[in-house]
Amino acid sequence: MKKVLVVCGNGIASSSIMLASLKDFLDEKNISVDLDKASLMTCSDEFFNDKDLIVSSTKLDRPGVKTPVIVGSALLTGIGEEKVLNQIKDAILN
Numbered sequence: 001m002k003k004v005l006v007v008c009g010n011g012i013a014s015s016s017i018m019l020a021s022l023k024d025f026l027d028e029k030n031i032s033v034d035l036d037k038a039s040l041m042t043c044s045d046e047f048f049n050d051k052d053l054i055v056s057s058t059k060l061d062r063p064g065v066k067t068p069v070i071v072g073s074a075l076l077t078g079i080g081e082e083k084v085l086n087q088i089k090d091a092i093l094n
Helices: 013-028 045-049 081-093
Strands: 003-008 034-039 053-056 069-071
Touching (some): 003 013, 013 081, 053 081
Parallel strands (some): 003 053
8 A cells, every 4th residue: 555645844734634635535536545644844754755655735855855745735725636636646556
C-alpha cells in the first residue's frame, strides 16, 4: 500500500482539511492508501523519504527530499482542486 503524507506549516488545520478532502476523493475512487499528516517543521528528510508521495500546502524546498511532492493548496481553496486530485491519483497509481 502506498504511503501518502499530507503536510502544512504546523500539521494541524490546513493538513487536516487537505487530508479529509483527499480521503473522500480516494474513497470515492476505491483507492486505498496509508494517509498520514504532519508538520513541515518537525519532519526530517528521512521521514519524508519514507513516503511514496507528499502533498504539501506549500512548495517544499528541501533538496534532501527525494519523494515526489504535489502542492495541494487547491484542496484548501477549491480552485483547481480537480486537477490536483487527479495529479495525486495518477502519482499513486503509477
